[in-house]
Amino acid sequence: MPQTILVVDDDPSFNNMLSAFLKRNNFHVNSVFSSASALASLSEQTPDLVLTDFKLPDMDGLELMREIKDRAPNASMILMTNYSDVRTAVKSIQLGAFEFVTKPVNPDELLLTVNAALKQSTKSDINQPSEAKSLGKQKAVSDRKYIVGRGAKARQTWEHIQLVAPTKMGVLILGESGTGKEYAAKMIHESSKRSNEAFAAVDCGALSKELAASELFGHVKGAFTGALADKKGQFELANGGTLFLDEVGNLPYEVQVQLLRALQEKKIRKVGSEKDIDVNVRIIAATNERMAEAIDEQQFRLDLYHRLNEFELKLIPLRERIGDLDEYLTHFLEEANAELEKAIKGVSPEVNAVFQQYSWPGNLRELRNVVRRAALLCQVEEIGLAHIPSTLVEESRSEEQEASASTNGYDLKNMQEHREKETIERVLMEVRYNKTKAAELLNIDRTTLYNKLAKYNIKA
Structure with missing residues (x-):
């Protein structure tokens, strides 16, 4: 019997295209265009997998995931988001998502992730005693x-x-x-x-x-x-x-x-x-x-x-141990080669430079996802810039330019930090110094907020 996937995306063209692709790969698909419709559909049928966009008209993807977790705890979940929203993706993992995929969606990458999510769900929930299930x-x-x-x-x-x-x-x-x-x-x-x-x-x-x-x-x-x-x-x-x-x-x-x-x-x-x-x-x-x-x-x-x-x-964040990045990169590439049956030997010098400059807000999990995605797209022996997300390349270059400007007397980094400090102080005042609400409004986790409070010596 085909496994059931619930697709939640308010873009009709993308929703229809994605649903058709999944149907061609022998899945039963139920597609809806809002969080409310998604939750209503749970009363009729519990899907094996929920594939939801982050930006929805009535409730964002993270809120929807929380509701689904309560109402259909056995359903696997995958969040679709823009690659620049790394912190959102990290939060989705914390909420129990199997994985997140980035838009524009690569069909082969998506199918690989969908099959892996359903495979894990099957291992956990089918043909096992209730104790072993848990x-x-x-x-x-x-x-x-x-x-x-x-x-x-x-x-x-x-x-x-x-x-x-x-x-x-x-x-x-x-x-x-x-x-x-x-x-x-x-x-x-x-x-x-x-x-x-x-x-x-x-x-x-x-x-x-x-x-x-x-x-x-x-x-x-x-x-x-x-x-x-x-x-x-x-x-x-x-x-x-x-x-x-x-x-x-x-x-x-x-x-x-x-x-x-x-x-x-x-x-x-x-x-x-x-x-x-x-x-x-x-x-x-x-x-x-x-x-x-x-x-x-x-x-x-x-x-x-x-x-x-x-x-x-x-445990130390990856940005503070960039010297170890090559070791993790090699390991994750070996892992991706084994999973995808590839024989990729490494990354180009240009990609390595980007990796060294990038701040890696998602840490090792983000690095593993980037390497896995690049290995899937790569059809040659070396991963190049075309195989990694363009936003990652742009952000790393932006950080490099800021560092260069600072050494030449045009301290953009200092200007950026000044604006960041003012924004944090303003938001804290608006929420009456409730740090949880402030972190949500700033779209950062509480740890990052506390780090910035200490960095800018903000008393809250």
Whole structure:
């Protein structure tokens, strides 16, 4: 039976073209032109995959993804966006999207991503017992090796992983989106005394407030509407092993209380049950937010923070370790060659120069996506400028020109930073210094906002 794809895009021509392409590739396609129509269609049929544009007339793609996550949690999601909206793409991954694709859409690239998303969904949700379903869906950890890097900071991070891994200490991993927090957690587990036991990964940012407790601790039959059978939570499924809580700062406050109890007493209680269950789980948590600010704003419990942060591990953004870029580039190209059955030997000097100059706001995840896309498009032995997004080339050149102007007395960078500081200060005043709202209006994540507050010495 053909798998079902829901296409959401308000451009009739593009929507019809995309739907026709997917139908030619033997998918059942339901196409709509707004978020409201997309949500209405969920009551009639749950799709295997949702392919949505970011810019929609009634609700942006990220808001739509949040709604779909609540109403159809088993549907895979892919976001379509302009390449310049890298931060939007990063947010889509945080919300549980399988991947994002950039417009103009390359048909071969899109088909590859669609098939991969549906393949992962099938592995997670079909012909598996309910317990294995839950664990498999959240795990999603690649067997890809952890690349240490050659820089001093990267080496120190690796040494810290090796030092803390054999202990029983809880670890809090800090880092921007795309820096490899889950891979670091996986390496800690594999180097620990629990390496032969389960490793489960949960994206706390993708858990709805209503279902977070059930996902972590399980529930009994009849605990709430839709609880048709007993369910084990991730704590039980990872018992004896390691539980990785990604984006832990997004956990609802009520669930934070339950998590604290689980850590202190090593006991959990399923939703709707009166019986405690003993658990032995090592917790590794991660966040891309500055927890101190979240605690100050009473969004995260201080006592839970100290329980989680027995050892703090900071992952460095790619822009601060450009010396390691060649190593990652080689690895991602080898990975793309194997996946796409190519034999590409490397990148041209021009492409390498662009990569070295670009700031990589999406970090390693963005680099991997760029290399994978370029490998798909490349029909020769070397990736050239024509195979990478033009916006990436333009941005890297713009950054290079700003640096050149600064050294010649025309300090465009300083002018740009001055305007940026004024904009941040104005937005903060408008939202009465609510940093979460300010970050949303500025279209940056909270970590980036806090970095800029520190950089410009803005008191908020």
